[in-house]
Amino acid sequence: xxxxxxxxxxxxxxxxxxxxxxxxxxxxxxxxxxxxxxxxxxxxxxxxxxxxxxxxxxxxxxxxxxxxxxxxxxxxxxxxxxxxxxxxxxxxxxxxxxxxxxxxxxxxxxxxxxxxxxxxxxxxxxxxxxxxxxxxxxxxxxxxxxxxxxxxxxxxxxxxxxxxxxxxxxxxxxxxxxxxxxxxxxxxxxxxxxxxxxxxxxxxxxxxxxxxxxxxxxxxxxxxxxxxxxxxxxxxxxxxxxxxxxxxxxx
Amino acid sequence: xxxxxxxxxxxxxxxxxxxxxxxxxxxxxxxxxxxxxxxxxxxxxxxxxxxxxxxxxxxxxxxxxxxxxxxxxxxxxxxxxxxxxxxxxxxxxxxxxxxxxxxxxxxxxxxxxxxxxxxxxxxxxxxxxxxxxxxxxxxxxxxxxxxxxxxxxxxxxxxxxxxxxxxxxxxxxxxxxxxxxxxxxxxxxxxxxxxxxxxxxxxxxxxxxxxxxxxxxxxxxxxxxxxxxxxxxxxxxxxxxxxxxxxxxxxxxxxxxxxxxxxxxxxxxxxxxxxxxxxxxxxxxxxxxxxxxxxxxxxxxxxxxxxxxxxxxxxxxxxxxxxxxxxxxxxxxxxxxxxxxxxxxxxxxxxxxxxxxxxxxxxxxxxxxxxxxxxxxxxxxxxxxxxxxxxxxxxxxxxxxxxxxxxxxxxxxxxxxxxxxxxxxxxxxxxx
Numbered sequence: 001x002x003x004x005x006x007x008x009x010x011x012x013x014x015x016x017x018x019x020x021x022x023x024x025x026x027x028x029x030x031x032x033x034x035x036x037x038x039x040x041x042x043x044x045x046x047x048x049x050x051x052x053x054x055x056x057x058x059x060x061x062x063x064x065x066x067x068x069x070x071x072x073x074x075x076x077x078x079x080x081x082x083x084x085x086x087x088x089x090x091x092x093x094x095x096x097x098x099x100x101x102x103x104x105x106x107x108x109x110x111x112x113x114x115x116x117x118x119x120x121x122x123x124x125x126x127x128x129x130x131x132x133x134x135x136x137x138x139x140x141x142x143x144x145x146x147x148x149x150x151x152x153x154x155x156x157x158x159x160x161x162x163x164x165x166x167x168x169x170x171x172x173x174x175x176x177x178x179x180x181x182x183x184x185x186x187x188x189x190x191x192x193x194x195x196x197x198x199x200x201x202x203x204x205x206x207x208x209x210x211x212x213x214x215x216x217x218x219x220x221x222x223x224x225x226x227x228x229x230x231x232x233x234x235x236x237x238x239x240x241x242x243x244x245x246x247x248x249x250x251x
Numbered sequence: 252x253x254x255x256x257x258x259x260x261x262x263x264x265x266x267x268x269x270x271x272x273x274x275x276x277x278x279x280x281x282x283x284x285x286x287x288x289x290x291x292x293x294x295x296x297x298x299x300x301x302x303x304x305x306x307x308x309x310x311x312x313x314x315x316x317x318x319x320x321x322x323x324x325x326x327x328x329x330x331x332x333x334x335x336x337x338x339x340x341x342x343x344x345x346x347x348x349x350x351x352x353x354x355x356x357x358x359x360x361x362x363x364x365x366x367x368x369x370x371x372x373x374x375x376x377x378x379x380x381x382x383x384x385x386x387x388x389x390x391x392x393x394x395x396x397x398x399x400x401x402x403x404x405x406x407x408x409x410x411x412x413x414x415x416x417x418x419x420x421x422x423x424x425x426x427x428x429x430x431x432x433x434x435x436x437x438x439x440x441x442x443x444x445x446x447x448x449x450x451x452x453x454x455x456x457x458x459x460x461x462x463x464x465x466x467x468x469x470x471x472x473x474x475x476x477x478x479x480x481x482x483x484x485x486x487x488x489x490x491x492x493x494x495x496x497x498x499x500x501x502x503x504x505x506x507x508x509x510x511x512x513x514x515x516x517x518x519x520x521x522x523x524x525x526x527x528x529x530x531x532x533x534x535x536x537x538x539x540x541x542x543x544x545x546x547x548x549x550x551x552x553x554x555x556x557x558x559x560x561x562x563x564x565x566x567x568x569x570x571x572x573x574x575x576x577x578x579x580x581x582x583x584x585x586x587x588x589x590x591x592x593x594x595x596x597x598x599x600x601x602x603x604x605x606x607x608x609x610x611x612x613x614x615x616x617x618x619x620x621x622x623x624x625x626x627x628x629x630x631x632x633x634x635x636x637x638x639x640x641x642x643x644x645x646x647x648x649x650x651x652x653x654x655x656x657x658x659x660x661x662x663x664x665x666x667x668x669x670x671x672x673x674x675x676x677x678x679x680x681x682x683x
Contacts, residue, residue: 068406073454074382077353103449103476104489 010192011185018181026170030163037162041155045084046120046134049148052079053118053136057146060090060138064098072099079148086131086151091115092144118145122152129153191223198227206234294394294628295370301340301619301626304369306359306384307376307402308351309591312482312509315537316604317376318587318596320402321346323576323608324374325585327616337619338626345369348591349380351479351507356380360387364396370628372398373615374608377532378405378452379479381417388416395628397635399618400611402604403532404561405455409657418635419657420614420649421561421607424452424505424530428459430662431503431528431559436467438683440500440526444473446490446514447505452479456505456530473497481510483541487517494523501526501682508537516542519552526682529558535665535672536602543670553667557675557682560663562610563645564674565601571644576609577601603672613643614658 056079063072076088080101089100095115100106107125118135125131131149138144194216201213212234216227295302307317325344332341345367347359356375363369364387372388375381381401385408388396398417401408404424408417435443445460447453453476464470475490491514494502502518502525504511511533518527529538535558543549568574580601586592599605619626621634638658640648649658664675675681 067410068455069458070378070382070405070451070455071407074379074407074451077379077450099454101449103478104487105475105493 010189015178015181015185018178022170022174022177026167026174029170030166033163033166034159037159038155041158042132045150045155046132049085049132049134049150050136052082052085053134053146053148055079056088056090056148057136057138060146061143064090064092064138064143069098075099076101084150084154085148086129087149088147090138090144090146093142098144115147116141116145118147123149191221195223195226195230199230202230202234206238295368296340296626299336299340300343301337302343302345302367302369303371303373303399303615304345304347304360304363304367305372305374306347306349306356306363306380307374309346309348309587310593311350311352312480313351313377313507313534314593314596315508316351316402316532316534317348318593318598319534319536319602319604320374320376320608320611321587322585322598323580323602323605323610324612325608326576326579326583326605327609327612329583329585330579331616337616338622338624340626342616342619344373346588346591351377351380353379353383357383357387360384364391364394371396371631373400374611375401376403377401378403378407378455379450381405382407382451385413385416389413392416395631397628397631399615402607403452404530405452406458407451414656417656418651420611420659421531421657422660422662423459423657424456424532425459425462426660427530427559427561427662428456428503428505429463430664431557432460432463432467434664434678435501435526435528435682436469438678440682441469442472442498442500443469444475444494444497444499444502445471445505446475446477446487446494446502446511448479448507448510449476450479452532453505456503460503460505472499477506477510477514479507481513483509483513483516483545485510485513487514488521490514491517491521491523494518495521499523499525501528503528503530504533505530506533508534508541512538512541515552515556516546519555524555526557527555529556531559531561531603531607533558534602534604535560536599536604539667539670539672549670550667556667558665558672560603560665561659561661562603562606563663564665564672565603565606566671567674570646572610572613573606575613575644576606579609580605610643610645614638614649617641617643 056076059075060072063075072090076090076099079085080088087101089102089110090098092098097106109123109125118137121133123131123133130152132152133147133149135145135147138146198213198216205212212231216224217231218224219227305321307320308314309317328342328344331337336342345363347362349356349359360372363372375384375398381403382405384398388398389412398408400418400420404421404427406423406425407413409419409423432443443460443464445457447457457474461471473494473496475493477487477490487510504514504527511529515527539553542552546552563570563573565573565576568577586598618634618638621637622630635651636653638649638651640650643649647659647661651658665672666675666681
């Protein structure tokens with residue numbers, strides 16, 4: 001069966017309405033998705049990073065007080081393997097960098113910042129991406145602090161992936177919905193088409209004095225009723241037929 | 252015959268279970284080669300063989316270090332084996348390649364201890380690798396597993412909590428950096444910057460420079476880093492720029508030959524013409540070869556180069572161990588076994604690294620000899636402690652004790668003259 005995808009003029013506006021509705025749904029759900037994923041991922045990353053910073057801070061105490069700083073570097077290098085963590089640095093109570101993972105050097109923005117501040121801060125480093133940095137004090141800050149920078153592009157990528165998946169789903173539903181809507185509308189429009197064709201045939205028959213077509217008159221649905229009504233009106237409009245119609249009533 | 256007690260069986264099983272993921276992954280990239288093999292092992296010893304385990308860089312940008320260290324050691328082991336071995340037991344090496352990367356070195360070590368059941372670990376290369384292996388030694392402390400003479404001067408294997416599981420022969424990075432700092436300050440070069448590998452090795456050297464400068468009321472004036480594994484082809488322009496901005500009087504590099512040669516090249520190209528010092532780990536001959544092979548006027552580049560060494564010049568045959576080394580290297584011309592051999596790597600006839608490997612092997616054989624007729628891991632530590640004022644023929648007496656787990660302290664400084672490394676006698680004349 002050939003699928004007729006031509007949309008009847010009658011239904012173009014409703015179809016446009018459906019498009020609009022889907023668009024609003026897609027945009028609003030994506031926006032909610034972005035906001036939710038962004039907020040939840042950011043919170044999760046921040047929470048995890050803060051936990052890691054705390055772990056490093058706890059493990060650093062013994063190393064800073066008793067051991068060589070290469071052990072401290074070895075410790076932070078292992079945590080750098082965790083996805084999303086871009087840099088780690090440890091400063092002592094005087095703000096001196098004891099260990100860090102920066103290449104080719106410590107960025108000026110970080111050198112200029114307050115090393116004792118362990119609050120969450122957003123950083124944009126020259127020549128690099130944006131980062132969210134969390135900190136944790138070592139021995140309540142008297143031995144320094146640990147700072148961990150998370151690459152925001154990882155969060156952005158996750159958001160893009162989540163939104164992409166949602167958009168893919170909505171688009172698929174939208175496509176299926178539109179095809180279904182067109183098919184249903186065409187199905188609904190078929191009696192109207194038949195009625196229109198009947199009206200044209202009726203007019204032609206009236207003009208050429210042929211007998212009126214009778215195919216649609218036998219239907220018992222709205223199309224049949226309208227066809228009979230059209231036939232009635234065509235006869236009412238014709239005085240001869242109107243008389244013929246009126247005679248049986250007079251007799 | 253190998254004896255496996257119930258306790259050992261359980262422990263091996265549990266550790267094996269814990270290590271299974273490591274072993275599974277390690278097999279993907281660990282190449283290995285046993286030089287000799289024998290059945291009936293117990294703790295890495297059979298009636299006719301002592302099996303040692305090595306994980307080192309035999310591939311990648313730092314492969315020259317693992318290859319040369321092995322060649323020097325193998326030259327001495329070949330002679331020992333030719334003469335009947337230690338107490339009638341040949342010395343065999345089980346080799347794994349870790350490419351100077353920590354995770355493979357851990358996997359290889361688990362393989363060496365659980366699968367290969369080696370007698371001891373020997374000839375490891377690098378700080379980031381060794382520092383990650385040390386906790387394994389602590390885990391196996393009841394098995395009396397020790398690491399001998401790793402090619403690193405870092406502190407973690409020299410101090411608690413892991414120092415008791417390793418024996419070092421060479422001077423430490425702390426001593427090397429202190430020596431360099433002292434000499435630079437003595438000739439009036441007070442503004443010292445550091446170029447280092449961004450890992451435990453680099454940090455160890457950085458900490459040594461910081462400590463040495465701090466003790467003299469100075470501090471590091473600037474620092475730049477590079478990522479481990481950087482090859483000579485990489486530009487170090489950014490690092491040079493960072494250091495040039497602080498106008499240093501000298502730069503101390505803590506890195507491997509590829510990156511340090513690239514830094515030297517770019518420093519001279521960008522006009523940072525100050526003394527550039529390297530530690531013994533750098534692999535001096537490999538560094539020099541990279542420079543001389545790639546620039547026209549190599550003297551212009553090497554004029555500022557000064558390298559500290561933990562063994563004397565391999566050209567000074569007035570030193571008995573150097574004569575012995577030269578003779579055995581010529582006689583055996585050892586090569587890395589086939590599965591690990593790098594076709595495009597041309598080994599050096601002589602090098603500081605292979606001389607160090609040779610000296611390490613000589614010291615280890617002496618220790619093994621001191622275990623007597625019934626060697627075993629349990630007797631190994633005590634055998635090491637019997638070494639007191641032992642003459643290795645290097646011009647420095649070697650001693651070990653419970654408190655002293657590093658055999659030698661002497662440092663040597665070298666500069667390049669006519670395309671080869673020669674002793675630096677007068678810092679003032681050269682860099683003053």
